[in-house]
Amino acid sequence: MNALQVVILLLVAGGGLLVVATRDPLRQAMVASFFGILLALLFFVLQAPDVALSEIVVGAVALPLMILLSLAKVRGGQR
């Protein structure tokens, strides 16, 4: 187990804690996007390029996008 794997695992654990600790959904979407990139780095270090590619496009782009659009609908209100 080399140092790179240890560092990224600890970063992922910290990132998960940050995502849960951020209570405002708008900020949490950004933190979740960053957490997705950390996960993709971990998958890459664990020699899984396919899964890393999936996680980057989905966890860093598609999911925060849909969260932001939902928040825009919810916060926009019935104007």
Next chain:
Amino acid sequence: MTFLPYAVAAWLFVIGLYGIVTSRDLVHQIICLSVVQSSTYVLLLAIGFRTGGAAPIFIDIPVGRAAVDPVVQALCLTDVVVGATVSALLLAIAVQIHKRTGSLDPERLRESFG
């Protein structure tokens, strides 16, 4: 130290559950659910890892070279995309709940739906 990946998987699972249980906002709960899902990816990929193994793509390395497990990668691969789509479904439900009841707070919703 070789136990660290499994510990991180268990930690992510428990911390995601804590976020769901103590949440005040439906959208926050949905994002914590994605954290719980990611714990399963970490666990699966950690099980399949082999020290010194390469990625199981044999286009530029000879076939006999030690590689990591491809079966768990195949499981995680489709799961990532499908999990995000199910989260989209949950977000759609949350948006419609907000339209009907005006709030996204699980505490208040519990009273209104009985």
Next chain:
Amino acid sequence: MTRRTRTAMFLGSAAVLGAFLLWGFSGLPSFGHGLISAGEMLNRVSVAQRHITDVVTAVNFDYRGIDTMGEEFIFFAAVVGVALIMRPQPGEGARHVEDYAFGRAVPPTSDAVRVLGLGLAAPTVLFALYVVAHGHLTPGGGFQGGVILATGVLLIYLAGEFDHLHGLYGEAAVERAEAAGAAAYVAIGFLALVSGSAFMTNVWPLGTTGHLVSAGSVPLINTAVGVEVGAGFVLLLNTFLRQALVIRPEPTRTPLEEALNRSRW
């Protein structure tokens, strides 16, 4: 039961759950130790048996193709579910699409976003097609390429307006493309039945390893899944954008305005 009681109860049971998880994980082979025997064997025989170099794609679409068909249908059902849940309800109407911000003037789209969006949209779509087509050679495949394709469409929205998306595709065509992708996957499985083997057997000519046309049915299934996932995510994007920008609770209208409005969906 108050919130504090619930949280305290959860913390207690979470500690027990965490202890059980760690105890269970300690029974696993140590990290970096080994593979399940099927993975070891697949690594050794896949390239010779199926003329494919990306073993993960081989597992997904060839050795375990029926499981991936199930996953694809979860995706399809979720997209249909979102479209159903976000359908126009009675008492809602479409409004003219315009940008709005809460309590301030709308800033115009910055030139940097426009230039980058326009410049990167076509290369992103091309990259998505590359990832889908080379799924059996290098990391990639239908699922990743489909999502990248939807990202290319998203770039066009970011650089322009919502109406520009409708100049790009018609919503009915995208729905049909998604259904066609899902049906093509099942049809390829049935073609194997027609030729006398089991469902979803790889009966197509295998070709030469490392070439674009190789590995039998895997490139075909990759294309079908790429079309389905790409069209599905574009539909998701479209549905969410329309909810956020277009659909509004309706002011009272005359029946004529009602009829004219309904015909525009």
